[in-house]
Amino acid sequence: MTFARRDPIDDTDMLSRMPAWIALRQAETLDDVAFLSGAALNHLHVALGQEKVPQALLRDRLALRAAEACAAFSGRPERAAQLRDAVHLLRPGDLPGPAGEICLAWRRAVERPVSVKALSRALPALEPRQIAIWLDVARGAPVSRVTRVLEAVLTEAPHAEVSALVLADAALAQALGRDYLMPLLAAGLKRSDLRKRGEELSLACHRALLSSAVEGLRLAADLARRAAHVMAVAPKLRAKGADAAVDMFLTRDAVAPSALPLPDRAARRLCDRLVDLGAVHELTGRDTFRLYGV
Numbered sequence: 001m002t003f004a005r006r007d008p009i010d011d012t013d014m015l016s017r018m019p020a021w022i023a024l025r026q027a028e029t030l031d032d033v034a035f036l037s038g039a040a041l042n043h044l045h046v047a048l049g050q051e052k053v054p055q056a057l058l059r060d061r062l063a064l065r066a067a068e069a070c071a072a073f074s075g076r077p078e079r080a081a082q083l084r085d086a087v088h089l090l091r092p093g094d095l096p097g098p099a100g101e102i103c104l105a106w107r108r109a110v111e112r113p114v115s116v117k118a119l120s121r122a123l124p125a126l127e128p129r130q131i132a133i134w135l136d137v138a139r140g141a142p143v144s145r146v147t148r149v150l151e152a153v154l155t156e157a158p159h160a161e162v163s164a165l166v167l168a169d170a171a172l173a174q175a176l177g178r179d180y181l182m183p184l185l186a187a188g189l190k191r192s193d194l195r196k197r198g199e200e201l202s203l204a205c206h207r208a209l210l211s212s213a214v215e216g217l218r219l220a221a222d223l224a225r226r227a228a229h230v231m232a233v234a235p236k237l238r239a240k241g242a243d244a245a246v247d248m249f250l251t252r253d254a255v256a257p258s259a260l261p262l263p264d265r266a267a268r269r270l271c272d273r274l275v276d277l278g279a280v281h282e283l284t285g286r287d288t289f290r291l292y293g294v
Contacts, residue, residue, distance in 0.1 A: 007056065008028075018037075018040060018214045022036055022039050022210075023214050030199060030203050030206070033203060033206040033207055034143065034206050036206075037213070038141075038143070038208050039215050040209070040214060041142065041209060043217065044062075044150065044216055044220075045176055048182075048216055053129065053223065053224045056110075057106075057223055057227065057250055058216075059110035059182060059183070060107060060110060060180060060251070060253040062110070062187075062216065062225070063103075063106035063107050063109065064080055064103065064106070064107075065071075065183065065187075066169075066183035066187055067102045067106045068083060069187045070162050070165065070186055071099050071238045072191070076099050076102075078170045082099065082251070084103075084254045085102070086100030086103060087100055087103045087104060087107065087255045087283075088155045088259070089204050090248075102162055103200065104167065105122050105123060105162055105166065106122075109122035109166045109181050110180060111172070112180075114172065114179065114181050116131050116132050117136075118293045119136050119166065119170060123163050123166060123167075124165060125163070125200065126163055127167050132182065134152050134167055137152045142176055143205055143209060145172065145174075146168045146209070147202045148167040148171075149171045150167075151201055153168075154194060156198075161194055169183050169184060169185050172209075178249065184209055185208055185209060187215070188208025188210070188211045189205075189208045190204075193208070227250055230246060230249060230250060230274075230294060231246075231250075233278075233279045234246050237270065239262060239269070239270050240262070240266075241261040241266075242270060245261065248260065249274070249279075249280055249293070252294045253293055254291040254292065255291065256270050256291055257292070271292050274292070280293060280294055281293060281294075
């Protein structure tokens with residue numbers, strides 16, 4: 001009798017387990033931290049190749065984390081809940097405000113494959129030519145590219161933290177051969193790290209990517225489990241437009257009922273039904289102007 005050989009990464013429980021020698025090992029020197037961050041990024045890269053991981057949803061949720069970090073870097077008080085409101089409760093003609101602009105920049109950055117055109121859409125204040133020049137300095141190993149781009153942007157534009165971090169993550173995606181930007185750097189950095197240069201900045205980037213890769217892997221596994229449950233309960237939904245609504249929940253961090261392709265009352269009933277089925281959660285704790293997410 002023969003048995004199918006089980007891929008250790010082809011399992012939702014295993015997906016979240018960064019090897020202990022990566023996640024728990026303490027390292028102080030640049031060489032040691034660089035080795036660990038490279039191993040963590042490789043493990044994350046392989047895990048993200050699993051079809052069960054809802055890639056667009058993961059990117060959007062990581063974009064929210066990055067926006068939260070960038071808001072803190074700029075001294076703003078908004079956190080995830082306020083950033084969601086700033087983006088998802090906008091009415092036609094409304095301005096999102098500074099924090100909302102930060103969140104929109106990150107969400108736009110992850111929506112389309114990395115290119116100068118896509119990055120120009122996410123960062124409209126930058127000229128496409130300037131974006132291309134900054135990305136062109138990205139040479140060498142993946143984290144070396146990240147450091148070069150970050151240093152180049154912040155040297156020329158010291159207050160352009162959002163642009164610098166978006167472009168640095170874009171350089172990382174290109175170095176890893178990924179089509180889409182995966183926001184990892186911002187959430188692992190401290191505000192003081194952005195003032196560092198040279199080897200100190202490189203060390204900070206390696207540490208940031210190490211911690212963010214570990215957290216990203218855990219989030220990917222959690223969303224894979226949640227997405228599987230959504231797909232399992234989807235056949236129980238009878239409303240017209242339910243399939244399209246489910247697709248929205250599987251690709252967006254948060255969804256307002258008014259954004260669903262259903263009449264208002266039907267959209268609210270569908271959200272309530274999905275909550276009852278344990279497929280989505282209400283994210284605000286409010287009675288009105290609610291947002292829902294997987």
